[in-house]
Amino acid sequence: MPSATCVSCNGQRPAALVRPKTSEPYCKQCFFDAFEREIHETIVKEQLFKPGETIAVAASGGKDSTVLAHVLKLLNERHSYGLKLVLLSIDEGITGYRDDSLETVKRNQQQYELPLIILTYKELYGWSMDEIVKAVGRKNNCTFCGVFRRQALDRGAMKLSVNKIATGHNADDIAETILMNILRGDIARLKRCTLIMTGDESDDSEGSIIPRCKPLKYAYEKEIVLYAFYKRLDYFSTECLYSPNAYRGNIRTYIKDLERLRPSSIIDIIHSGEQLLVKQSTKMPVQRVCERCSYCSSMPICKACLLIEGLNKGVPKLGIGKTERYRKEMQKKDECCSDQSLCHCMKEKLTVNEHN
Amino acid sequence: MHLTLEFAGGAELLFGKQKLQTIDLPDNNTSWTIRTLLIWIRENLLRERPELFIQGDSVRPGILVLVNDTDWELLDGLNYQLKENDNILFVSTLHGG
Numbered sequence A: 001m002p003s004a005t006c007v008s009c010n011g012q013r014p015a016a017l018v019r020p021k022t023s024e025p026y027c028k029q030c031f032f033d034a035f036e037r038e039i040h041e042t043i044v045k046e047q048l049f050k051p052g053e054t055i056a057v058a059a060s061g062g063k064d065s066t067v068l069a070h071v072l073k074l075l076n077e078r079h080s081y082g083l084k085l086v087l088l089s090i091d092e093g094i095t096g097y098r099d100d101s102l103e104t105v106k107r108n109q110q111q112y113e114l115p116l117i118i119l120t121y122k123e124l125y126g127w128s129m130d131e132i133v134k135a136v137g138r139k140n141n142c143t144f145c146g147v148f149r150r151q152a153l154d155r156g157a158m159k160l161s162v163n164k165i166a167t168g169h170n171a172d173d174i175a176e177t178i179l180m181n182i183l184r185g186d187i188a189r190l191k192r193c194t195l196i197m198t199g200d201e202s203d204d205s206e207g208s209i210i211p212r213c214k215p216l217k218y219a220y221e222k223e224i225v226l227y228a229f230y231k232r233l234d235y236f237s238t239e240c241l242y243s244p245n246a247y248r249g250n251i252r253t254y255i256k257d258l259e260r261l262r263p264s265s266i267i268d269i270i271h272s273g274e275q276l277l278v279k280q281s282t283k284m285p286v287q288r289v290c291e292r293c294s295y296c297s298s299m300p301i302c303k304a305c306l307l308i309e310g311l312n313k314g315v316p317k318l319g320i321g322k323t324e325r326y327r328k329e330m331q332k333k334d335e336c337c338s339d340q341s342l343c344h345c346m347k348e349k350l351t352v353n354e355h356n
Numbered sequence B: 001m002h003l004t005l006e007f008a009g010g011a012e013l014l015f016g017k018q019k020l021q022t023i024d025l026p027d028n029n030t031s032w033t034i035r036t037l038l039i040w041i042r043e044n045l046l047r048e049r050p051e052l053f054i055q056g057d058s059v060r061p062g063i064l065v066l067v068n069d070t071d072w073e074l075l076d077g078l079n080y081q082l083k084e085n086d087n088i089l090f091v092s093t094l095h096g097g
């Protein structure tokens, strides 16, 4: 029925899809081959892994992490990377919310025969999201879920002492983050968000203790979804319980509009982001380390530690809104949390998006 | 005209979580295309927040359309002429990864 034939096998098979990067028609088989080969080439070229490493694949049961787990497992065997792969899932402890996605991850574990570790917020922070909501009310819990979610993987990976975390960030995600940091004028993050690996020897920013990499950095969301669909991979899609960051949502819509006009724009944005050079004389924000948990923070006490402090002291509003005074007080008292928690700089999360 | 509609990747959430629907389009004198099918879907199936599925006369960018497993971009997109027993799949790429 389709008149176009595949450009890769010289018209032996009918085309099934248009590849967004090149606008070329591909048949299913050639698409699978090309999709997997390109990820392999990225892994080799960027030296994402070393033989013998243990890699935690951040697994949410969603499309990106499901495709990532499937492809890493396959490439690890096909090309003898010599990696030990583990699936790492975080359970926020929201009744009913993770049930379906964790069930999906558990099925993935069987399908891919990979070990699965599920860590709960309760284990990581001493508080489940349900308990936090009870303490702070629905209106304010977004601050917590943003900050806690962001560092849960790092905390989990440290607990498991893996060498690296692989996340499912795809080309659309990266393009979106680049645009967001340009619009915010956040030079420090702009530079960092284009990196395929952060926290390794080549990354000069302090703080991250466990390196993170994004093997799907150049893979389009469209191809990830079609790969999962044609391969009949088992993934779970849900509307996030929390209203998405409105700012990010607008940029996502903008990227999708651009893609419709010219599909290569996504990869073009990534290439532009990678080419940006920051003048040596530009003053970059000082990266310092949280006095409590010794993770990267632009403030003496990081946002996550502030939030946990508030919860434990029964003043959950502590980390929300004006925080300068509390930070100073905490600094003075300096009762160090025994747990080696990790926090990224969460300055922007100080402005809270409320639930609808 | 008899068609199978499939909604996946989160698009089903806009259709009462129903992933599969078989429909019969009324026989009118003009032939059905994806463009006119979308109008029919908006009027007959979409209950809430139609803007999350349809924008202008097309699907919202980020929703993929496959006709019998083939990317609609290979099939003239909105102008594709529907045939009896076609399977039309709408997959959202916009939901959580």
Ligand SMILES: [Zn+2]
Pocket (backbone or CB within 6 Å): A006, A007, A008, A009, A010, A013, A026, A027, A028, A029, A030, A031
């Ligand atoms: Zn081919």
Ligand SMILES: [Zn+2]
Pocket (backbone or CB within 6 Å): A141, A142, A143, A145, A146, A242, A243
């Ligand atoms: Zn939230």
Ligand SMILES: [Zn+2]
Pocket (backbone or CB within 6 Å): A290, A291, A292, A293, A294, A295, A301, A302, A303, A304, A305, A341, A342, A343
């Ligand atoms: Zn801290």
